[in-house]
Amino acid sequence: MNPVSTSRKEASKKTAVVWLRPDQVSLAHDVARAADLEIEAVGSPTRGASTALAKQLKSEPADDLRSVFAETKASLVLLLDPGDFGKESEPADDRALAAARSRGVRIASLEPIPAGALALQSNPLESEEHSGAPEAIRLLGMLRHSKRYRDAGEVIEQFGHVRTLSLEFYNSPEFGSLGAQLVSALDTVLVHLGVPETIDASFVSPSQGQSVYSVPGESLRGFSGDLTAVLRFPDARAATIIASDHAGRWNRVLTLLGPAGRLRIYDDGFEFLGPSGEKLDEARHRRTVKSAPHWVEVLSDGIDRLLDPHIPSPAPMDLLGVLSTAQAALLSTRTGQPESPDTIRRMVSRE
DSSP: OOHHHHHHHHHHOEEEEEEOOGGGHHHHHHHHHHTTEEEEEEEOSSTTOHHHHHHHTTSEEOOOHHHHHHHOOOSEEEESOOTTTTSSOOHHHHHHHHHHHHTTOEEEESSOSSOSGGGGTTSOTTOTTOTTSTTTSEETTOGGGSHHHHHTHHHHHHHOOOSEEEEEEEOOGGGOOHHHHHHHHHHHHHHHHOSOSEEEEEEEOTTTTSSOOOOOOSOSTTOOSEEEEEEEOTTSOEEEEEEESSSSSOEEEEEEEETTEEEEEETTEEEEEOTTSOEEEEEEOOOOTTOOOHHHHHHHHHHHHHHOTTSOOOOOOOHHHHHHHHHHHHHHHHHSSOBOHHHHHHHHHOO
C-alpha cells in the first residue's frame, strides 16, 4: 500500500470518545456509523458501567471524564450524557475543556452545559473560556442547526414578520432530556421573537399517577417529563411550546404564523401556505425503507459539520437569554404563575 495514501487516510480518520448511559448504546452505535466515527473509548456517568459499555461498542473503557479531556487525541468527545460534568460552573471543568480545545479536540453534547442560568453568575459571558460558549461545546440536536431548518432559510426570510410561533418537541430519554429540548425550543423562539416578557409553564412528571412524584429543581440537567409553556411578548406576539422526553418517537414541528400566512417546518421538510390557504412552497423528503431515522440524520449531520473545518459555526445562541428564560420556566412550574426572564437575567448579571 502506498504509504502516502495510508498517512492521508489516517489523518482523515474521525475518532471519538463517547460518554453515555447504558440505554444509549444503540444511539451511540447508529450515530457513529452515520457520521463515520471510530469510537476509541467509552465512559459513563453510571458507576461501574464503563467496561461493559466499551465491550458492547468494541472500544476501550475510560473512567474519568476530566482525564479524557486532558489526554485524549481523539477528534471528538461526544457527551451523550455528561453526568454532573458542567452541571454548574466549575473551574476544574473549564480547565479540562480548555486543555482539550487547545489540542484541537472538538466537544459535542446532547445536554446543555452549563445546565442553568445561575451557573453563569460566577463566570462572565464575555470570557472565551466559558464552558457554555458556543464553540466550547456544540449542543447537538438544536432545531436551528438542523438541515431542514437550514433548507427553509430562504423561505423563512421570505415569510417575514412572525406574530405567533408554536413548537412541538417529542422523543424518548436516550435522545436527550426535556431540559435539552427546552433549550433548543427557546433558542428558536428567541431568534424569531426575542426574549419574552413572561413565560407560564406547566410540568407533568413521567411518574404522574404513580406513588412517586417529582418537582423540577433549578437545573436543566436531569429535567425529564412533559412541559407546556405560553410565552408572551411586550408587542402582543406570543409563542407556545409543548415538549416531552417520554413521548416515544423523535418528532419536531415549528409553526410560524404571520401576515404572509403559515409556515411549518417538519423533520422531513417544510410547507408554506398563503393567507387564503394556497400552497406557496413546499419541500418534503419522503422516507423510504432505507432512510435513516430523523434523529440519526440530525445528530450525525451536527457532528459532520462540527468536525469539518471548512463549515463555519452556526450563529451563536443568546446563552443568557435562553438560560434566563429556561430558569423562569422552571420557576413557573413550581409557582404556578407566569415568571419573568428579566428577573433571572438581572439576578445573573448582578455583580
